[in-house]
Amino acid sequence: MEIKIPYGKEKQALVLDEACLNGVLLSQIEDYHPEQTESELVAAAIANPEGSDKLCQLAVGKQKIVIIASDHTRPVPSKIIMPQMLKEIRRGNPDAEITILIATGFHRLTTREELVAKFGETIVDQERIVVHDSGDDSSLVEIGTLPSGGALIINKLAAEADLLVSEGFIEPHFFAGFSGGRKSVLPGIASRVSVLANHCGEFIAHPKARTGVIEGNPLHIDMLYAARTAKLAFVVNVVINSEKEVIYAVAGDCDAAHIKGRTFLEKLCKVKATPSDIVITSNGGYPLDQNIYQAVKGMTAAEAAVKPGGVIIMLAKSNDGHGGAAFFNTFRDEKNLERMLAGFVNTPRNETIPDQWEAQILARILLKAKVIYISAAPDEMIKEFQMTPAKDVNAALAMARAYLNNEAATVTVIPDGVAVIVE
Incomplete structure (x- = not known):
């Protein structure tokens, strides 16, 4: 064969x-065929958030708004998600100062060519985009202490935002359980100091630091704490198939939406x-x-x-x-x-x-x-x-x-x- x-x-x-x-x-994701288009799935999720007010309502009266977006290493369909998030924010606040902050985590910096491939020329040319640099201390600020004991240091733009939101996708993750949700902040826009404390040898060796495991996972506990402390107010996360097409979308509170999304995914991707x-x-x-x-x-x-x-x-x-x-x-x-x-x-x-x-x-x-x-x-x-x-x-x-x-x-x-x- x-x-x-x-x-x-x-x-x-x-x-x-x-x-x-x-x-x-094989994941059963390939057998799942939603009736709605990719754009319709994302729009429906944004219109019906989990555990949160709508994004347009959250944007009212908020001047500095930061959208955390994944970097070049992630197949997030930002061309579908980002325009809808921008439109929804401006529906609530046409005068908002919006910054798209690229969550590079510990990766190399994203190039302009990669940004264009991710968002398209229009967004790259017309929106303010900042690529996070986890090693640039001048762009970072400490906002707390992680449950692991490490300092929680994140990008100043996120810390100083009147409203912090993010886009991303949910997939099985080999030590955080699942990607998406809270990971936009840690490791996404965190300092190397915070990432290193969270990704320590003790935690990686922990039996709960495995694919698909959330309960009792020490890395997840740190990550969710970081998202809450940074006041990550709203996420738009999707599940994609092997063709990188959206088959499911969730939005709302960074934990509640993520729980809904990973529950859906788990049913399709567990194999013996x-x-x-x-x-x-x-x-x-x-x-x-x-x-x-x-x-x-x-x-x-x-x-x-x-x-x-x-x-x-x-x-x-x-x-x-x-x-x-x-x-x-x-x-x-x-x-x-x-x-x-x-x-x-x-x-x-x-x-x-x-x-x-x-x-x-x-x-x-x-x-x-x-x-x-x-x-x-x-x-x-x-x-x-x-x-x-x-x-x-x-x-x-x-x-x-x-x-x-x-x-x-x-x-x-x-x-x-x-x-x-x-x-």
Whole structure:
């Protein structure tokens, strides 16, 4: 049989004997077809908010309004969401001073070209857009202390806004449970200091810091506290399918709307897996597979389905390379994975090093299974991460079978590793 797996803006075709196939794990999102158009879904959500007044009502009398928007690494359909949010705000307050604040979190700064691809020329040319820089202390201000004990420091524009709102999307998240909602503030527009405290080794190692888990998740507790303290008043979040189309939308209070959205998503994306010798997955293609750093997310789905000592085949184009210097340097400088993990867990919360959470999770995966990594990144870079480079999924499958010395090795395929919660 042939299975198409996302890779960059294209797909690779895996050809597989069904006799060795344990299963293809897919979200049921692809089977969900709403009667309304994407724009209609967003409009209906904005018109019927959860746990909040309407956005136009919130805007009345508010002069400085900030809309937090996701960055270039997130496939949020901002061309659909942002015009409606702007229109609704101006319906309540035509004279509002609106700033769109790009939530880069710990990522690199978003380019103008990426902003145009995200919003379109009209919004980029006509609206005030500021790209958040988590390392620019002059643009940040402390507003409290996180439950974890770290300082809560966020962008001044958000802290000084008369009304703070956000757009985003909800998907399974490999340590925050789900993306969206409260994550617009932390890590979205937070200082590196706050992100590091929240993403500490102790929290990442916590058994509740897993895909689809919210209750008792220490990272989520920090994130929701940050959103409340920053007075995030209204969110518009969507659920998208593999074609990046809106199939569901929620709006309103950052927690109430998020609960409704993730409840909907959870029913569609939970899957059960029979452990296999080889698990093949991806990061859902562009824009989520632009670097190795982001691809760790999809690998966690395979981690939950692969047998100990098995092989994970990961497809992620990674045209941006490693995605984080500190992330890369950790693997370049420390080859002993057990020692690396122990170091992370024993690092005090306020001494967390940049990107150690991604390194911590990748090291955990590598201790369970061999990883063959299909990408456009340099082979030597892939090898520094203790992964085996490859360019084609069928060649990678042959490599995996040779490594296991088992031509009959069982295979599970998870075409989009970030779209499912593997139980």
